[in-house]
Amino acid sequence: xxxxxxxxxxxxxxxxxxxxxxxxxxxxxxxxxxxxxxxxxxxxxxxxxxxxxxxxxxxxxxxxxxxxxxxxxxxxxxxxxxxxxxxxxxxxxxxxxxxxxxxxxxxxxxxxxxxxxxxxxxxxxxxxxxxxxxxx
Numbered sequence: 481x482x483x484x485x486x487x488x489x490x491x492x493x494x495x496x497x498x499x500x501x502x503x504x505x506x507x508x509x510x511x512x513x514x515x516x517x518x519x520x521x522x523x524x525x526x527x528x529x530x531x532x533x534x535x536x537x538x539x540x541x542x543x544x545x546x547x548x549x550x551x552x553x554x555x556x557x558x559x560x561x562x563x564x565x566x567x568x569x570x571x572x573x574x575x576x577x578x579x580x581x582x583x584x585x586x587x588x589x590x591x592x593x594x595x596x597x598x599x600x601x602x603x604x605x606x607x608x609x610x611x612x613x614x615x616x
Contacts, residue, residue, distance in 0.1 A: 532551055532575055532577060532578045532579065533550035533551045533578075534550055534551075534578065534579040534580060534581045534609070535547065535548070535549050535550070535551070535568070535571055535572070535575075535578055535579070535580045535581070536548040536549075536550060536580075536581050536582075536583055536611070537564070537568075537580060537581070537582045537583070537596055537600070538583050538584070539582070539583070539584040539585065539588050539592055539593065539596060540585055540588075541585040541587045541588060543588070543592065544558060545558070545559050545560070545561060545564060545596070546558055546559070547559055547564075547567060547568075547571070549571055551575055551578060561595070561599075564596070564599050565599050565602060565603045568580070568599070568600060568603045568605065569603050569604075572603070572605065577607075578607075579607035579608070579609060580600055580605050580607065580608050580609070581608070581609040581610065581611050582596055582597060582600075582608070582609070582610050582611065583610075583611035584596075593610075
């Protein structure tokens with residue numbers, strides 16, 4: 481009675497290891513010759529003029545609007561909502577690149593801040609910011 485042989489499936493991995501070692505050596509030799517991409521950053525020169533101090537639009541809890549022009553020595557004056565665009569244009573005519581910041585009391589409704597921002601945008605103010613007190 482003939483015995484049946486069971487076939488054993490085997491994979492010889494020695495040639496695979498040889499190929500991987502050759503590739504590793506090739507990459508180790510060629511890696512130092514590859515020039516990495518260099519980014520040339522632009523240079524910035526010093527400006528002769530100091531940055532312009534911002535014009536501050538303060539909105540108090542009572543809804544009162546006060547303009548503080550820090551560029552002209554912290555002059556403060558009250559304005560109504562209707563007078564705000566004209567006053568902004570008048571002040572920015574003297575300093576067209578002056579930034580404008582909005583500082584509102586934390587109890588002021590968000591809608592009032594957005595209304596002030598839309599008035600500033602209608603007055604062609606391009607640099608608008610919001611002031612906030614840093615968390616402690």
